Each structure stands twice: as structure tokens, then as C-alpha cells.
Amino acid sequence: MNDTQTTTVIIVVIVVLLLVAAIAVVVARRGKAQRQEQERRRADELRQQAERDRLTAADREARAAQAQAEAQRAEVEAQRLRQEADEHARSAQQVHHRADERLGEAHKLTGDRGRPLDSNDIDGAHARRDGDARR
Numbered sequence: 684m685n686d687t688q689t690t691t692v693i694i695v696v697i698v699v700l701l702l703v704a705a706i707a708v709v710v711a712r713r714g715k716a717q718r719q720e721q722e723r724r725r726a727d728e729l730r731q732q733a734e735r736d737r738l739t740a741a742d743r744e745a746r747a748a749q750a751q752a753e754a755q756r757a758e759v760e761a762q763r764l765r766q767e768a769d770e771h772a773r774s775a776q777q778v779h780h781r782a783d784e785r786l787g788e789a790h791k792l793t794g795d796r797g798r799p800l801d802s803n804d805i806d807g808a809h810a811r812r813d814g815d816a817r818r
Contacts, residue, residue, distance in 0.1 A: 684692075
């Protein structure tokens with residue numbers, strides 16, 4: 684090989700190396716641009732998911748507040764019903780007491796010393812008394 688051929692080969696090798704380097708730079712930039720685009724898309728997806736999560740959280744908070752309000756209404760209603768039940772129980776106790784007093788008074792009037800009547804026997808006592816009055 685002579686000097687001209689050697690110089691030509693060296694120039695061709697240098698040109699090929701420069702082309703390979705240029706192609707490598709272009710491919711690297713393109714790959715980097717693609718990665719950046721993928722990362723941007725992924726970031727957008729994450730933002731959208733975060734927004735959906737925020738909306739879901741707000742919806743669940745609203746539902747929790749509604750459930751809490753309903754529970755409080757139910758507690759108030761339960762308390763009202765407990766008070767009503769207590770009032771009915773007190774009233775029933777008063778009626779039982781009055782019935783027992785009346786039965787005791789009836790025993791005194793008739794001189795009936797048989798078995799003591801309790802409040803469950805009121806109807807029976809009235810029936811006996813009415814039967815005695817008819818005789």
C-alpha cells in the first residue's frame with residue numbers, strides 16, 4: 684500500500700467513525716427524547732390518578748359525614764324512645780300502684796279475706812263483684 688492509499692483508508696476510517704459517532708448521538712438523543720416523553724405521559728397519568736383519588740376521597744368524606752349525621756339522628760331518636768319507654772314504664776307502675784290500692788280498698792269494703800288479688804286479677808275481681816251484686 685502506498686501513502687495515498689493509506690491516507691485514503693485512514694480518511695475513510697475517520698469518516699466512518701464520525702458517522703458512527705453521529706448516528707450514536709442521534710440515537711441517544713432520540714432515546715432520551717422518547718424516555719422524556721414516556722416520563723411526561725406517566726407523570727400526566729399519575730396526576731390524573733391523583734385527581735381521581737382526591738375526588739374519591741372527597742366523595743367518601745361526604746358519605747362519612749352523612750353517615751355520621753344519620754348516626755347522630757338515630758342516637759337522638761333512640762334517646763327519645765328510651766325516655767318515652769321510661770315514661771310509659773313509670774306510668775304503668777303508677778297505674779299498678781293505683782290498682783293495688785283500689786283492690787285493697789275493695790277487700791276492706793267486702794271483707795274478702797281470701798287470696799289477695801293482684802293487678803292481673805282486676806278483670807276477675809270486677810266479674811266476681813258484678814256477679815255478687817246481681818244475686
